[in-house]
Amino acid sequence: MTRLALSACLLIGAAPLAAAPLTPAENAAITADVDGRAGALADTAKAIWSYAEVGYQEVKSSALLQQDLRKAGFTVDAGVAGMPTAFVASFKNGAGPVIAILAEFDALPGLAQTADPVATPIAGQAAGHGCGHNVFGAASITAAMAVKDWMIRNKVAGELRVYGTPAEEGGSGKVYMVRSGLFDDVAATLHWHPGDGNAVSVGKSQANISGKFRFRGVSAHASAAPDKGRSALDGVEIMDVATNFLREHVPQGTRIHYVITEGGKAPNVVPDFAEVYYYVRHTDPAIVKAVWQRVNDAAQGAALASGTKVEVEITGGVYSMLGNDTLAAVMQRNLEAVGGPAWTAAERSWAERIQPTLPTKKDLASATQVQPLQRHDSGGSTDVSDISWVTPTVGLSTATWVPGTAAHSWQAVAASGGAIGAKGGVVAAKALALSAAELFRSPDTLSAARAEMDKARGADFKYQAMVGDRTPPLDYRKPTGN
Incomplete structure (x- = not known):
């Protein structure tokens, strides 16, 4: 779709409400909707945490997210782009922009750990959620459900999609979805990731x-x-x-x-x-x-x-992240409106018990604060980056772990399986939902975000996957034999 055609589509589809900001009542309704689903979010996150399925083997995790989305009224297309655990869930409410929310759910090998604040491996379990993708998936579908309800209540035109993306940890699952053209008509893509603080980032990844x-x-x-x-x-x-x-x-x-x-x-x-x-x-x-x-x-x-x-x-193989200041401003504003998670006395006590084991000691109060917009580059890589080169993309992190926790650690696994992880997921769900809703109402913002992306990637850019034409490596986590 050309930029002109996209703009026309946005203006036609959202004509009754074009560029109208969310009212305080709408903001309150969306955040209350997420709060009402907080228990379900925690249950889903805990279930996926217990499954601890590695890349391309997330059969139960993917099925659970798909089941919850179908119950909520989404149409689900499963097994897309040659990956059995990948899916696209859609809710369409008339002609209008397509807004996407990403959901991940794969675990890491060798990180089985209980949800306790002391190192306690789980005997016989091969993997653990050291990057918190169990909370990632649960929070993303929660945000989508809240946005869907808002769209129905307010007669907002457009299509909301949840992309269930397997094998982020080294398997590059999103790359095959991009290569298959599944993001070609998306006006904006929103994502998040568990972390030890609350921030929106526009820096490059590796x-x-x-x-x-x-x-x-x-x-x-x-x-x-x-x-x-x-x-x-x-x-x-x-x-x-x-x-x-x-x-x-x-x-x-x-x-x-x-x-x-x-x-x-x-x-x-x-x-x-x-x-x-x-x-x-x-x-x-x-x-x-x-x-x-x-x-x-x-x-x-x-x-x-x-x-x-x-x-x-x-x-x-993945690209580096292509930041988008236009979308980052929207998400930063909404994250600041939501604020960081508020821990109970029991949750703070849990954090205080695990803090001595962390290599970096940070003020626990930082978990409740929202950082200024982050512009520094990341040392890590993510397959979200490929999406950012074909559709405007923005992401945030929230304090799902105790401040000072490193990703891919037993401490991250422990927090991701408990109350602190779930509360960070609620913050993420609210920020995602508010940002998606605002973008449905803002065709000018979507057009500006697209123009920014086009300029950054260059007029001659043509997406070519770093993995070439190979099929998804569905067995990349299985032991290799001779």
Whole structure:
């Protein structure tokens, strides 16, 4: 859709209410709607926390969110873009703009932890919600339900969508949804993420490419017949050495990290299979592509040197975030109107018990405060970034964890499974809902956001996924065998 056609659509679809701001009564009704659903939000978040399903395996988590949305009157299209756990839920109330809210729900491997303020792993559980995506999904659908009710009450035209996006943690699920054109007609996309404070950000994230390099050699007795063997592990180690020397000769800000996922089973057997899993990051997607090629060259050289063969599987790849000041102003205003979560005495006591275990000590009162608009770049990566290059996008974080908590930690898992996590989710749901409602009423704001995005990405920009034309890596979290 062209910008002119989009503007026309917005003006026609929302003609009776074009550019009318939300009234205090409407704001109060939306936030009260979210408050009325706070118990359900907490229950959904806790259920997904207990499922703790990793990327592309979030069968129960996705099904629960879809079930709740269907009950609330949304039409759900499941299994989109070649991903069984991905979905798009829609509520359409006549012709008008399409506003999207993102929902994530995947867990991280190796972080099983109870909801207690002391390190207590859960025996037999392989994963945990160290990034709080259980609260992410629950809060996003709660916001959507509140906006839907508001649209009906006030006869607001347009379409509200919830995108159920699997495998954010390294699987790049949203990339395949973008590549499939599922965001092509979206006027604005809103998202949020759990954190240890309340803030809206327009800073860049890290673009990245990730992949697994699999070396294949020849097994032999490591002592009796070492000359007959060709060690796949040698290939991995030579590649790692070459890549580590490469670090001196890459652009400033480049990050390269890896883990050896398979290296053989016994020292006296020359391993015929070994695997190493790499990430390359930078805020500039072009630099990521160039450095990734050099890492790939190191792999090819290592295979030649070790007498092995190597193959590579791209498991993920994302752009850096394209910030949008127009939308950020809307979300910042609404987050400030909502304010941070208010803890009970019991919740503060829980926070005080976990605080000594945190590497960074922050004032617990900061959880109740809203920070100024954030413009600093992030060290992490997210597949939300790809969406930001095809539709205006903005996000916020809320205090779902105790201030000072790092993401991907047992402390984040613990908070995400309890009352503090759920309260942060309520704040996020309110800010998302108020922002979405305001945008439905603001065609000029949507047009300005689109113009800002078009200018930032350049007139010649054409979206091309960093993962190329590969299909979603649905088994990327499963152990690799030879």
